[in-house]
Amino acid sequence: MPKILVVDDELDVREFSRSFFRKRGVDALTAADGKEAIRLIEQDVFDLVLLDVRMEGMSGIEVLRELRRRNITVKVVMVSGTEDKGASQEAESLGSIGFIHKPLVLEELKSVVLSYIA
Amino acid sequence: MGIRLLISHFGALIAVYSLVFGLPFFIALRYPQERFFPLIAMAFLATVGPFAYLFLQKKAADRFFRERRRYQAALIQASAGMGRVRDIGKLLKLISRIVIRVVRVEHSVVYILDKDGQEYRLGAAVSRRVRVSFPEAIPADSDLVRELIRTKRPVLFDKAEPGNPATDLRVSSAICKELAAFHGVLGVPSMIETRLVGFLVLGPKVSGKSFSADDLSMFTVVANQSATAIENALFYEDMKKSQEQLFNAEKMATIGVMADGLSHQINNRLHAMGFIAGGMKDTLALKRELFNSPELRDIEQEFEHSLSRLQDNVARGGAIVQGLMKYSRKGDEGYSACDIDKILDSACEMAQFKIKTEQMNIVRRYDPLRIPQVTGNYARLQEVFFNLIDNASDAMALRQASGGGSQYRPELAVSVEPFNDKVRIIFADNGIGVRDQDRPKLFTPFFTTKPTARKGTGLGLYVIRKIVEEDHGGRIEVDSAYMSGTRMSLTLSAAGNAG
Numbered sequence: 269m270p271k272i273l274v275v276d277d278e279l280d281v282r283e284f285s286r287s288f289f290r291k292r293g294v295d296a297l298t299a300a301d302g303k304e305a306i307r308l309i310e311q312d313v314f315d316l317v318l319l320d321v322r323m324e325g326m327s328g329i330e331v332l333r334e335l336r337r338r339n340i341t342v343k344v345v346m347v348s349g350t351e352d353k354g355a356s357q358e359a360e361s362l363g364s365i366g367f368i369h370k371p372l373v374l375e376e377l378k379s380v381v382l383s384y385i386a
Numbered sequence: 387m388g389i390r391l392l393i394s395h396f397g398a399l400i401a402v403y404s405l406v407f408g409l410p411f412f413i414a415l416r417y418p419q420e421r422f423f424p425l426i427a428m429a430f431l432a433t434v435g436p437f438a439y440l441f442l443q444k445k446a447a448d449r450f451f452r453e454r455r456r457y458q459a460a461l462i463q464a465s466a467g468m469g470r471v472r473d474i475g476k477l478l479k480l481i482s483r484i485v486i487r488v489v490r491v492e493h494s495v496v497y498i499l500d501k502d503g504q505e506y507r508l509g510a511a512v513s514r515r516v517r518v519s520f521p522e523a524i525p526a527d528s529d530l531v532r533e534l535i536r537t538k539r540p541v542l543f544d545k546a547e548p549g550n551p552a553t554d555l556r557v558s559s560a561i562c563k564e565l566a567a568f569h570g571v572l573g574v575p576s577m578i579e580t581r582l583v584g585f586l587v588l589g590p591k592v593s594g595k596s597f598s599a600d601d602l603s604m605f606t607v608v609a610n611q612s613a614t615a616i617e618n619a620l621f622y623e624d625m626k627k628s629q630e631q632l633f634n635a636e637k638m639a640t641i642g643v644m645a646d647g648l649s650h651q652i653n654n655r656l657h658a659m660g661f662i663a664g665g666m667k668d669t670l671a672l673k674r675e676l677f678n679s680p681e682l683r684d685i686e687q688e689f690e691h692s693l694s695r696l697q698d699n700v701a702r703g704g705a706i707v708q709g710l711m712k713y714s715r716k717g718d719e720g721y722s723a724c725d726i727d728k729i730l731d732s733a734c735e736m737a738q739f740k741i742k743t744e745q746m747n748i749v750r751r752y753d754p755l756r757i758p759q760v761t762g763n764y765a766r767l768q769e770v771f772f773n774l775i776d777n778a779s780d781a782m783a784l785r786q787a788s789g790g791g792s793q794y795r796p797e798l799a800v801s802v803e804p805f806n807d808k809v810r811i812i813f814a815d816n817g818i819g820v821r822d823q824d825r826p827k828l829f830t831p832f833f834t835t836k837p838t839a840r841k842g843t844g845l846g847l848y849v850i851r852k853i854v855e856e857d858h859g860g861r862i863e864v865d866s867a868y869m870s871g872t873r874m875s876l877t878l879s880a881a882g883n884a885g
Contacts, residue, residue, distance in 0.1 A: 278654050278657070278658050280658035280661065280662065281654075281657060281658050281661055284658075284661045284662050284665045285661070287665060288661075288664070288665045288668060291668065291669065291672055292668070322650060349649075349650055349653035349654065349657065349707070350650070351708065353764055353765075357722075369704075370653055370654070370656075370657040370704070371653060371656040371657040371659075371660040371700050371701065371703070371704040372657065372660065372661075373660065373664065373697060373701065374660065374661060374663075374664020374665065374667070374668065374697075375664065377664075378668075
């Protein structure tokens with residue numbers, strides 16, 4: 269079973285991500301903040317990480333930077349509500365493989381996720 | 387007055403000294419056998435005499451100077467009052483009231499110079515009688531105004547009276563006619579250096595008497611004090627206005643920060659809602675085989691439809707939030723090679739949020755393939771372009787409003803021309819244009835020709851120039867003709883040729 273990590277500070281997003289992906293045969297773990305995300309990624313192997321850009325504490329970009337510093341080469345797709353050109357450029361240079369805009373249509377997310385973990 | 391005062395002083399002197407010398411002499415002549423008493427009386431009276439004389443003199447002076455003292459007291463009070471009042475309307479009323487109360491005239495009217503210097507507008511009118519109306523404005527080139535500026539002294543229209551010191555102030559019949567329109571008999575100028583900032587027009591005295599020299603000097607002092615007080619009040623008003631504008635600019639910045647946080651929060655709610663709706667739809671799709679009766683299929687279809695509408699609304703809400711976020715300036719992303727055409731496209735798109743297409747036709751004359759990249763800050767250049775488009779739309783709306791004619795088609799042409807190692811971006815509109823006298827002030831902070839209440843902080847072009855010239859080392863030039871259009875031309879360095 270493919271395994272993904274959803275990092276988002278919104279409780280509803282975490283909860284519904286878990287149930288949604290499980291129904292689709294994807295094991296989704298969740299993290300509420302950057303520190304928890306880094307801890308989980310270090311412990312486990314994920315096929316994909318969905319990483320929210322703007323969060324309390326560490327931002328998504330900071331998490332990504334920290335992962336690269338620790339030489340962790342997990343596939344990361346950024347999720348952001350702002351069309352922040354600087355952030356998307358930095359994420360790209362840090363090797364994130366995609367950038368999804370919030371609010372997203374779940375069908376789109378599904379196809380994106382399924383294509384990356386295939 | 388001076389002669390009468392001298393006579394009365396002399397009278398007091400004679401009265402006192404005839405008593406001091408006369409009484410002892412009278413006693414000595416009447417009672418020759420008395421040797422010491424006249425001498426004692428003389429010594430006593432000579433001692434008391436000067437005090438009596440001083441007392442009488444003061445009494446006489448008081449009688450003569452009563453009017454003048456009253457004026458002095460009134461003036462002291464008036465100057466204190468004028469210094470305190472900062473509201474121009476209240477100040478003018480106060481000046482009129484002082485004059486009416488102290489000199490007891492029928493009415494007092496104040497006119498002050500308009501901001502554009504074309505006319506004197508009625509500032510305040512106080513009258514003892516009801517229903518007296520005064521002209522709202524006097525042109526700056528009227529005979530009365532010219533006479534006041536020329537003489538810098540009160541202008542009187544009164545019955546000629548022999549010996550009246552004011553008689554020499556009598557003026558031409560044209561001015562008399564003008565004064566008559568104010569039911570006035572006296573015009574008093576308020577001067578600052580050679581500038582007539584305002585004037586008082588006074589009605590006749592209640593007593594029916596002519597104005598005395600004291601009255602005239604009282605008016606002159608009040609009028610001159612008023613001039614300074616009026617200038618102060620106007621300056622204060624101006625200062626308050628620019629402070630308000632500064633405050634507004636700060637408020638806009640605060641709103642930007644707030645809009646950023648708010649849109650983030652709203653976006654997250656929308657995101658969660660979309661997620662939940664999508665999840666439910668997905669469950670329905672997965673379990674379709676369970677809806678096997680016609681009623682259950684109906685329910686499934688209804689849910690499916692409702693959830694799709696919910697997703698659609700989330701998407702539309704998201705688009706609105708995106709639009710809002712474009713206004714919130716956040717973070718400085720630094721400088722990078724930017725595609726001018728992309729920034730222009732997004733600025734046009736932003737403008738469409740605000741400006742309806744039928745109000746302005748934006749013609750884009752640029753070929754993305756021919757435009758070199760520019761080293762710049764994406765967000766700030768976007769702000770510059772958006773503001774220039776916004777200004778153009780205002781200018782065209784103004785032209786339309788001022789009778790642009792049925793043939794008038796508002797059009798903004800945006801073109802980009804590469805030349806040498808630079809790029810020139812031109813915004814040419816056919817709006818109202820800029821008046822010659824306004825052109826030097828265009829980039830001055832807080833200068834605006836737009837009515838403040840509606841829009842225009844006067845900061846737009848000031849900020850634009852700062853961004854273009856200080857932040858990007860570029861140039862901005864204006865070419866404009868009133869009622870014809872404006873052409874804003876920006877020159878930026880192509881990427882790789884920074885500086």
